[in-house]
Amino acid sequence: xxxxxxxxxxxxxxxxxxTMNDGTESSFGRFRGxxxxxxxxxxxxxxxxxxxxxxxxxxxxxxQGLEVLGVPCxxxxxxxxxxxxxxxxxxxxxxxxxxxxxxxxxxxxxxQHPLYHELTRFKHGLFPGLIKWNFEKFLxxxxxxxxxxxxxxxxxxxxxxxxxxxxALAAPERTAD
Numbered sequence: 001x002x003x004x005x006x007x008x009x010x011x012x013x014x015x016x017x018x019t020m021n022d023g024t025e026s027s028f029g030r031f032r033g034x035x036x037x038x039x040x041x042x043x044x045x046x047x048x049x050x051x052x053x054x055x056x057x058x059x060x061x062x063x064q065g066l067e068v069l070g071v072p073c074x075x076x077x078x079x080x081x082x083x084x085x086x087x088x089x090x091x092x093x094x095x096x097x098x099x100x101x102x103x104x105x106x107x108x109x110x111x112q113h114p115l116y117h118e119l120t121r122f123k124h125g126l127f128p129g130l131i132k133w134n135f136e137k138f139l140x141x142x143x144x145x146x147x148x149x150x151x152x153x154x155x156x157x158x159x160x161x162x163x164x165x166x167x168a169l170a171a172p173e174r175t176a177d
Contacts, residue, residue: 012144013028013115013118013140013144013146014027014028014029014031014032014144015027015028015029016028016114016115016118017114018030018102018115019102019103020100020101020102020103021072021084021087021088021100021101021102021103022084022088023084023103028115028144031067031069031140032144033065033142033173034065034066034067034142035061035065035066035067035139035140035141035142035165035168035169036066036067036068036069036139036140037054037057037066037067037068037069037137037138037139037140037165038069038071038115038119038137038138038140039054039068039069039070039071039135039136039137039138040071040072040073040107040116040131040134040135040136041054041070041071041072041073041080041091041101041134041135042072042073042074042076042079042080042134042135043072043079043080043081043082043087043090043091044078044079044080044081045076045077045079045080045133045134045135047133047134047135047152047153048134050135050155050156051070051091051094051095051097052095053155053156053157054068054070054097054099054156055068055095055096055097055098055099056156056157057156057157057161057162057165058098058099059098061165061166061169064169065142065169066165066168066169067099067100068099068100069099069100069101069102070091070097070099070100070101070102071101071102071105071107071113071115071116072084072087072101072102072103072104072105073104073105073106073107073131073134074104075106075107075108075109076133076134079134080104080134083104084101084103084104087101087104088101107131108120108130108131116131118146119138119146119149132151132152133152134152135152136149136150136151136152137149137150137151137154137156137161138150139161139164139165139168140168141168141171142168142169142171142173143173147164147168148164150164
């Protein structure tokens with residue numbers, strides 16, 4: 001069972017610790033300078049075929065600086081029952097997933113992962129609110145700012161998602177003064 005994470009206020013998404021699917025410890029800072037699409041995923045959901053589209057999106061834009069981060073979650077009707085190794089194998093064998101996956105995490109509730117705490121908290125009226133289901137998507141800029149939130153029904157190949165990714169990749173990275 002993953003350790004309970006503190007929901008203390010972070011100064012940047014990049015400060016948030018991540019445990020990757022293979023058990024290695026990292027942080028969201030590993031994505032600094034990249035646009036990132038963060039998606040809570042599940043293997044036994046009606047939206048599971050979106051893995052194909054997420055992989056295609058990743059392949060299409062990764063050389064331009066896009067990362068896709070899958071966050072497996074079992075909070076919605078028990079649709080991600082496997083352990084981390086089973087999840088990785090399922091994704092690789094069934095969808096050819098090569099984008100990074102975190103360890104299974106909670107995206108809402110008392111044990112909500114700090115990344116999702118930041119993604120869903122009230123932030124000047126932008127994109128607040130609970131995760132409603134699997135395959136919700138958050139687009140993060142190269143500077144670590146939350147740009148867009150897309151619901152589960154938004155397919156990875158949807159024109160509005162592709163346009164948002166292209167805009168995020170085209171935006172210049174801000175430099176610290």
